[in-house]
Amino acid sequence: xxxxxxxxLFELVEKIKKKDLxxxxxxxxxxxxxxxSKKLNSYITENFEDALIKAKQFDExxxxxxxxxxxxxxVKDLFCTKxxxxxxxxxxxxxxxxxxxxxxxxxxxxxGGIIIGKLNCDExxxxxxxxxxxFGNVQNPISENLVPGxxxxxxxxxxxxxxxxxxxxxxxxxxxxxPASFTGTVGLKPTYGSCSRYGIVAFASSLDQAGPMTxxxxxxxxxxxxxxxxxxxxxxSVDFKRGPYLKDLNENIKGKKIGIxxxxxxxxxxxxxxxxxxxxxxxxxxNGGEIVEINLPNTNYALPTYYIVAPAEASSNLARYDGVxxxxxxxxxxxxxxxxxxxxxxxxxxxKRRIMIGTYVLSSGYxxxxxxxxxxVRRLIKNDFDEAYKKVDAILTPSTPSSAFKIGEKxxxxxxxxxxxxxxxxxxxAGLPAISIPAGHDKxxxxxxxxxxxxxxxxxxxxxxxxxxxKNINFKNNINxxxxx
Amino acid sequence: MDKLxxxxxxxxxxxxxxxxxxxxxxxxxxxxxxxxxxFSTSPTKFGSEPNTQVSLVDAAFPGMLPVINxxxxxxxxxxxxxxxxxxxxxxxxxxxxxxxxxxPQGYQISQYKNPIVGEGTVTLDLPNGEKKIGIERLHLEQxxxxxxxxxxxNNTLVDLNRSGVALMEIVSKPDLRSLDEVNSYIKKLRxxxxxxxxxxxxxxxxxxxxxxxxxxxxxGSKELGxxxxxxxxxxxxxxxxxxxxxxxxxxxxxxxxxxIDQETRLFDTKKNETRSMRSKEDAHDYRYFPDPDxxxxxxxxxxxxxxxxxxxxxxxxxxKRFIEKFKLSPYEANILVSDIDTSKxxxxxxxxxDVKLATNWITGELFALLNExxxxxxxxxxxxxxxxxxxxxxxxGTISGKIAKTIFEIMSDGDKDPEKIVEEKGLKQQSDPxxxxxxxxxxxxxxxxxxxxxxxxxxxxxxxxxxxxMKSSGGKANPQLVNEILKKKLN
Numbered sequence: 001x002x003x004x005x006x007x008x009l010f011e012l013v014e015k016i017k018k019k020d021l022x023x024x025x026x027x028x029x030x031x032x033x034x035x036x037s038k039k040l041n042s043y044i045t046e047n048f049e050d051a052l053i054k055a056k057q058f059d060e061x062x063x064x065x066x067x068x069x070x071x072x073x074x075v076k077d078l079f080c081t082k083x084x085x086x087x088x089x090x091x092x093x094x095x096x097x098x099x100x101x102x103x104x105x106x107x108x109x110x111x112g113g114i115i116i117g118k119l120n121c122d123e124x125x126x127x128x129x130x131x132x133x134x135f136g137n138v139q140n141p142i143s144e145n146l147v148p149g150x151x152x153x154x155x156x157x158x159x160x161x162x163x164x165x166x167x168x169x170x171x172x173x174x175x176x177x178x179p180a181s182f183t184g185t186v187g188l189k190p191t192y193g194s195c196s197r198y199g200i201v202a203f204a205s206s207l208d209q210a211g212p213m214t215x216x217x218x219x220x221x222x223x224x225x226x227x228x229x230x231x232x233x234x235x236x237s238v239d240f241k242r243g244p245y246l247k248d249l250n251e252n253i254k255g256k257k258i259g260i261x262x263x264x265x266x267x268x269x270x271x272x273x274x275x276x277x278x279x280x281x282x283x284x285x286x287n288g289g290e291i292v293e294i295n296l297p298n299t300n301y302a303l304p305t306y307y308i309v310a311p312a313e314a315s316s317n318l319a320r321y322d323g324v325x326x327x328x329x330x331x332x333x334x335x336x337x338x339x340x341x342x343x344x345x346x347x348x349x350x351x352k353r354r355i356m357i358g359t360y361v362l363s364s365g366y367x368x369x370x371x372x373x374x375x376x377v378r379r380l381i382k383n384d385f386d387e388a389y390k391k392v393d394a395i396l397t398p399s400t401p402s403s404a405f406k407i408g409e410k411x412x413x414x415x416x417x418x419x420x421x422x423x424x425x426x427x428x429x430a431g432l433p434a435i436s437i438p439a440g441h442d443k444x445x446x447x448x449x450x451x452x453x454x455x456x457x458x459x460x461x462x463x464x465x466x467x468x469x470x471k472n473i474n475f476k477n478n479i480n481x482x483x484x485x
Numbered sequence: 486m487d488k489l490x491x492x493x494x495x496x497x498x499x500x501x502x503x504x505x506x507x508x509x510x511x512x513x514x515x516x517x518x519x520x521x522x523x524f525s526t527s528p529t530k531f532g533s534e535p536n537t538q539v540s541l542v543d544a545a546f547p548g549m550l551p552v553i554n555x556x557x558x559x560x561x562x563x564x565x566x567x568x569x570x571x572x573x574x575x576x577x578x579x580x581x582x583x584x585x586x587x588x589p590q591g592y593q594i595s596q597y598k599n600p601i602v603g604e605g606t607v608t609l610d611l612p613n614g615e616k617k618i619g620i621e622r623l624h625l626e627q628x629x630x631x632x633x634x635x636x637x638x639n640n641t642l643v644d645l646n647r648s649g650v651a652l653m654e655i656v657s658k659p660d661l662r663s664l665d666e667v668n669s670y671i672k673k674l675r676x677x678x679x680x681x682x683x684x685x686x687x688x689x690x691x692x693x694x695x696x697x698x699x700x701x702x703x704x705g706s707k708e709l710g711x712x713x714x715x716x717x718x719x720x721x722x723x724x725x726x727x728x729x730x731x732x733x734x735x736x737x738x739x740x741x742x743x744x745i746d747q748e749t750r751l752f753d754t755k756k757n758e759t760r761s762m763r764s765k766e767d768a769h770d771y772r773y774f775p776d777p778d779x780x781x782x783x784x785x786x787x788x789x790x791x792x793x794x795x796x797x798x799x800x801x802x803x804x805k806r807f808i809e810k811f812k813l814s815p816y817e818a819n820i821l822v823s824d825i826d827t828s829k830x831x832x833x834x835x836x837x838x839d840v841k842l843a844t845n846w847i848t849g850e851l852f853a854l855l856n857e858x859x860x861x862x863x864x865x866x867x868x869x870x871x872x873x874x875x876x877x878x879x880x881x882g883t884i885s886g887k888i889a890k891t892i893f894e895i896m897s898d899g900d901k902d903p904e905k906i907v908e909e910k911g912l913k914q915q916s917d918p919x920x921x922x923x924x925x926x927x928x929x930x931x932x933x934x935x936x937x938x939x940x941x942x943x944x945x946x947x948x949x950x951x952x953x954x955m956k957s958s959g960g961k962a963n964p965q966l967v968n969e970i971l972k973k974k975l976n
Contacts, residue, residue, distance in 0.1 A: 080548045093547065100541060102548060199548040205777035234550050235779050313777050316580050319591020320545040324643070335641070339584055362582070362772035371774060 004029035009071065009166040009219035010246075016062075016069050023062070023070025023114070026165075027055035030072045031116055034163040039483040040139045042158035044077045045085045045118040054114045066112030067226050074164040076155045077118035078125055079105045079210070080199040084115060088201040089123040089133040089151075092321045092328045092346030102199025103231045104168060104210045111226045119167065120154025123348045124318065125175055125203040127151050128420040129410065132350040137407050140183055141479050142446055146404045149179025155213050156183040160479060166214045166223050170200060172207045173306050174400075174424025177436035180213055181399035181449030184438040184477035186220045186466070187213045189424075191456045192431035193238030196231035202317040204310040205236075207428040217437065217467040221245040224459060243460045251468040254288035258465070259392035263299035264423060266401055272442045273398045280396050280439060280450045283472045284465070292392050296384040301377045302426035307418060308361050308374035309429070314351075315358025321346065353414065382430040389455050394465055397423050399436040399449035423451060433459045437466045438475045445478055496663030497704060498732055500740045504704040507732040509661035509697065510712075511724075513674060515653045515684040516628065516692035517560045523627050523651035524551030524594065531690045535633075535644035543649040545589035550778050553578075557651040558782065560683040561601050561625050562792050564653055567677040567799055568620050570605025572789050576624075578779045582772040587630035587643050595654075597773045600624035601782065607657075607677070608801055609669040610819050618670055619658030628652050653684070659698065659709060664725040671695070671721050672823065676800050680825045694719045699731045701739070710735070711745040715752050715759055727752035731759045803828055811840040820848055826862045833869035838876035846876060850893055866897045875903040885964060888912050916963040918970065921954070924962065925970050928953045939975060947971070 004026055007015065015021040031048045051072055058070035080086045080098040087093045105115065122132040130138040130153025138153040140146035141161035148157040152169030156179030159167045169176040171189035180187025188211045195210040202208060212223030225246055230239040260281065265274070281291045323329035323342030330345050332338025347355070361370035388395065401422055410417045427434045433456070436449040450469065454462035498505040522529055525542035542549045565572050579597040580590075602623035609616045630648035632641050655674065661667050675686035675693060686693050695718055700710035715731060718724045730752075735745050749768070750759040763769075775781075798806070800822045807818040821831045821844065835843040851872070855862060875892060878884045884892065884907060892906050907913055915921060928950060929936055939946040954967050 080546075086547070088547070096547070098546070098548075100546070197548070198550055201547045202778075233552060235552050236777075312774060316582050316592055316772070316774070319582060319584065320547070320589060322584060322591060324586050325544055325589055326546070335586055336584075359772065362774055364770050364772070367772075367774070 005033045005162040005165075007165070008215045010222055012071060012165050013067070013069060013222070016071070017064045023055040023058040023072075024052065026070065027051055027072040027114060027116065030162075030164055033161075034074070034117065034158070036484045037161055037163055039485065040141060040157050040161055040163075041136050042119055042138055042154045042161065042163055043074065043117045044087055044089065044120050044133075044135045044154065047084050047115055047117045050084075051114050051116040058112065058114070063112060067222065068108060068111045068113040070112055070114060071165060072114045072116040073108060074117040074119050074155075074158050074167055075105060075108075075115060076121050076152050076167065076169045078121055078170050078201045079168065080201065081105055081115055081118065084118060086118065086201070087135070088125070089121045089135060090321075090347065090351070091134040092342070093201075094134065094328060096327050098199070100199060103196035103229065103233065104200065104227050106199075107226055107229055108168070113226070116164065119152075119158050122151035122153065122175075123351050124201065124314070125151035125170055125172055125208075126314070126350050126354055128174070128178060128417050129405070129407070130154065130157075130179075131407065131411055132348055134348060139407075139483060140404050141483065142183060142404065142477070144482060145407050146446070147182065147407050149182035149404060151175040152179045152187075152213065156180055156185060156187070159183065159185050159213050159215065160477065161483070166212065166219050168210060168223070168227060169213050170203070170208055170210050171424075171428065172203045172209075172310060173428050174421040176211045176213060177399050177424050177434060177449070177451060178420060180436045181438070181447065182404035184447030184475065185213055185215060186217055186435065186437050187211065188220050188224060188435040188459070188463075189427065189433060190224060190228060190459055191238070191433045192428075193236055194228045194242070194433070194457070194459070196229060196234040196237050198231055198233040204313040205317060206313060207306075207310055209428070217435075217463060217470050218246065218249060220435065220466075221249045221463050224463075238457070240457050245460055245463055248460050249467055250464055251287070251471050253284065253465050253468045256284075256289045256394065256461075256465065257292050257392040258284050258289050259292050259294035259388050259395040261294050261296040261299065261388070261395060261397060263296050264397045266422065269398070269401050270403075270442060272440065273401065273448055276440045276448050276450060277396070277398050279473070280469060283469050284396065287468050287472065289465075294388040294392060294395065296381075296388060296426070298377065298380045298384050299426055302381055302429055303418060303422055305374045305377045305381065306421070306425040306429060307357070308370050309378060311354040311358035312362050312371050313358070315355045315362065318347075318351070318355055350414070378429045381426055385430045385432060393455070394458075394462055395453040397451045397453065399423060399451040403442040403444065403446035403448055427453055432456055433462055435462050435466045437470055438477065439469065439473050440475065441478075447475075447477065496665070498701065498736045500736055503740065505701045505732070505736045505739075506704050506706070507662065507728065508659045508700045508702060508709060508712075509667060509728060510659035511657045511661065511667065511670065512696040512698070513655045513657075513671070514694045514696075515564075515655060515674070515678060515686070517557050517625075517651035517653055518682055518684055519554065519557050519560060519651055521554055521556075522649040523554055523557050523625065525649055527649065529650050531692075533646055535642075535646060538646040539648065543589065543645055545591070551594060551776070553779065553782065554651065557625065558601070559792055560651070561623060561653055562784070562789060563681045563796065564655075564678060564683045565602030565605065565623055566793055566796050567681050567683070568602070568605035568607060568623065568655070570620055570623065571603035572784070573599065573601055573603055574784045574786070574789075575599065576601040576782045578625075578776045578782065579773045580776045583769050585629065585632075586641060587632045587645070587648065589630065589645065589648060593627050593629065594776055594779070595626035596624035599781075607670065607673055609666060609673055610804075610815075611665070611669060616666065618660045618666075621656040621658050623653050623655045626652050626654060659700070659712075664728060667724055667728065668721050671724070673800070676823050676825070680797060680799050688720050691719060695724060697724055697728060699728050699735070700745070701732050701735045711747050713745065713747065713759070714749045716749055716762060718752050723752060723754055726754075726757055727759055730757060734759065800828075811835065811844075813840070813844060817844050817848065824862065830862050830865065830869055834873045834876065837870070837873040839880050842876045842879060843873070846872060850890065854897055866900055867893070868900050871896055871900055871903055878903055878907060882914060882916060882963065883907065884912060884914050885960075888914065888960060912961060914963050915958050915961045916966060918966060921958075921962055921966055921970055924954055924957050925967070925974055928957060929974060936975065947975070950975070
């Protein structure tokens with residue numbers, strides 16, 4: 001008999017509905033495994049006791065019409081959760097307990113989900129390796145001392161290690177897709193405006209988007225269906241028809257035109273990634289899709305644009321962490337002194353670096369040259385996609401230019417760290433949906449992902465394409481539970 | 486030196502042989518009359534317990550997002566229409582970044598480059614005629630909370646009730662030239678907004694405050710001098726005092742061969758002086774950028790037109806109508822229209838009585854009464870219904886004007902019905918010629934000496950006879966008739 005934690009999300013939902021398993025059994029299984037997995041450091045806050053009570057309550061009065069009936073889930077610690085500490089991976093929110101629930105987690109709770117804990121992440125989601133977290137590094141279950149990606153590193157780690165049957169992350173420049181790629185899991189960043197940002201600790205408002213991280217595409221469709229909703233508490237939420245993503249999921253991609261942007265063939269990209277990409281194209285063609293070469297001429301400017309826009313917004317979004325109202329406060333001689341000490345001690349280096357970049361690019365005299373210019377380039381990048389989508393239905397690229405790297409390998413080289421996001425950042429700038437699915441391994445045996453980028457609000461299409469690739473690629477994660485003690 | 490000038494004469498500052506003109510522009514911050522805040526659903530009631538009208542959005546909790554309050558947008562558009570201004574179909578909310586304890590977000594959401602309302606005009610009614618003052622723009626922004634420094638000796642306390650309340654910043658062109666014009670401008674703005682119901686204009690509660698820009702230049706010069714901005718002045722009197730001080734200070738600097746530095750100054754109401762707060766070099770870099778939490782505000786033509794259709798008659802139109810329809814003098818019309826509640830009271834009274842008498846009684850007796858009791862017209866002890874009745878009694882000749890004043894006094898205590906007072910106290914005017922003749926005959930026969938003197942040319946004694954008759958009738962004799970009959974009898 002296989003372990004409960006080996007079941008995929010959808011299987012667990014079925015088993016609970018058929019009463020093969022109780023919520024308590026399922027919840028307990030993931031909690032027990034989580035308890036044995038402290039070495040991974042995936043969790044910032046455990047909510048085990050409360051979760052078990054909730055599971056018992058569900059079993060006493062089950063509602064099998066829910067989409068996540070009594071399903072335990074651990075979530076990224078960027079989502080505010082009522083009465084559960086929410087830190088954003090930062091010292092400045094070390095002891096912050098919200099009195100409110102983010103819309104996305106509220107949606108999960110409303111569908112019967114149970115929060116078993118809050119997962120580690122880069123501080124304020126700023127990072128690509130989960131090494132900027134105040135709560136320490138996270139281990140990639142693939143191999144010891146390997147980063148799980150970032151910023152949703154706790155999420156990818158916990159998911160790949162089966163400490164949670166599915167999870168949610170946020171993606172500002174790749175923070176769902178890159179960690180999914182590094183851990184051999186599926187991660188989807190929805191169209192900007194699909195998932196409400198209400199109650200998510202903000203990093204860069206015009207780029208932030210919550211999304212699901214799962215073991216497979218089917219689970220991903222189910223999670224997206226639960227998470228995505230129009231929300232009048234978020235002015236950038238878009239009121240569009242959200243599909244029954246799971247019901248409409250199918251692998252038929254006959255006649256679909258899939259674009260291959262030549263600009264994504266970057267120098268120094270490992271051979272395995274190139275081969276993987278070609279393999280993806282072949283699968284598409286074998287299944288009746290058509291490969292079309294496309295041009296995204298401004299791709300090269302995406303990263304510098306992102307590293308102006310995102311820090312600019314972050315510098316302003318993080319101004320509220322000033323020690324006055326909540327969170328960490330340091331003693332100061334006067335108000336200014338208190339601000340300086342609170343923010344110097346409360347924020348880590350990467351956050352401070354981005355606040356300084358953001359403050360600089362918004363300063364008078366520099367605004368036009370940096371921020372305004374970056375916004376114009378952002379528009380050009382979006383136009384590139386609009387142009388491409390006149391010819392194709394979706395775009396296929398690698399998710400990352402490399403596989404997971406060792407902890408500490410890039411911490412002293414922020415620019416090399418930023419380059420990790422080169423394939424994911426343009427999609428956030430254009431506000432488009434994209435999914436990363438595991439598609440192979442490099443020679444070290446580390447997973448590699450492919451990214452399918454869609455038209456705005458066309459999540460169903462990229463889910464279907466991903467589903468088709470997944471069926472044909474037979475990816476298997478090599479995880480040997482090395483961390484379990 | 487000419488201090489606060491009383492009439493609308495030129496406001497000039499004289500030093501040695503030079504005359505300086507004072508150029509003033511105002512940035513008025515008017516609190517939008519609205520149940521809830523600009524970007525949250527918290528109530529806006531003034532004077533509530535500290536920190537009881539604060540939502541998670543107002544206190545800038547993590548993950549909280551602003552959502553535009555449509556009513557506040559409508560209020561701003563209404564005000565824009567009242568200022569004869571251009572309504573911009575697209576406007577943008579920006580973030581103005583700075584740190585302060587009573588600014589929870591670390592930025593104020595305001596409109597910077599693209600305000601909701603563009604250029605307009607306000608017409609001032611000055612003693613020597615009208616003057617048009619240009620409006621540069623009106624934009625919406627959030628108010629900050631309040632820092633309270635004088636409750637706790639060691640700490641500053643913060644009250645966030647005001648945090649996020651909608652403000653309209655109305656920026657005038659530098660068109661004002663005197664303290665009287667400033668007075669007139671603020672009153673006119675206040676009047677327009679009260680007519681529209683977009684701001685209660687209550688300066689004591691801080692719903693109307695202003696930053697004042699002052700510069701001076703030699704009379705006749707076409708170029709503007711360097712201006713100083715005096716921050717956050719909260720009464721017309723203080724504005725005038727601040728401007729007068731500041732203009733004189735600038736003239737002194739120039740006369741001593743110095744030059745004015747562009748700077749922000751504070752007005753110290755206790756010392757009656759302005760003090761430098763920060764120079765241009767130290768000016769904050771607010772790092773304005775469009776708020777990514779809010780989409781640009783795009784207004785539909787129909788949305789604006791619907792608001793336009795429902796704009797009430799404004800003071801300028803009302804004044805025109807009062808002059809044309811009621812034949813009031815511009816002066817009288819001004820007094821009656823400047824406050825919406827006064828105009829409502831007047832229209833109510835005049836509709837049911839006589840326009841001329843209504844004008845006189847409201848601007849005379851009623852205003853004096855309100856003044857004496859320190860009441861607003863909405864709190865008037867005499868209802869419009871009863872004042873109209875009183876006026877009708879005069880008009881019909883039932884009572885004399887003099888008796889009416891006595892009745893008015895009685896009415897002011899509990900809004901008594903004047904008809905009943907006349908009835909109960911027997912104050913009806915004596916207008917029966919026969920009855921009056923009897924009284925007059927009696928007076929004439931009792932005063933033969935005075936009759937003789939009068940007939941020999943002492944005309945002044947006529948008043949004596951009128952007085953005697955009135956006295957004898959208990960003040961009720963119709964004075965016109967008394968005059969007529971007396972003249973007949975004595976001549």
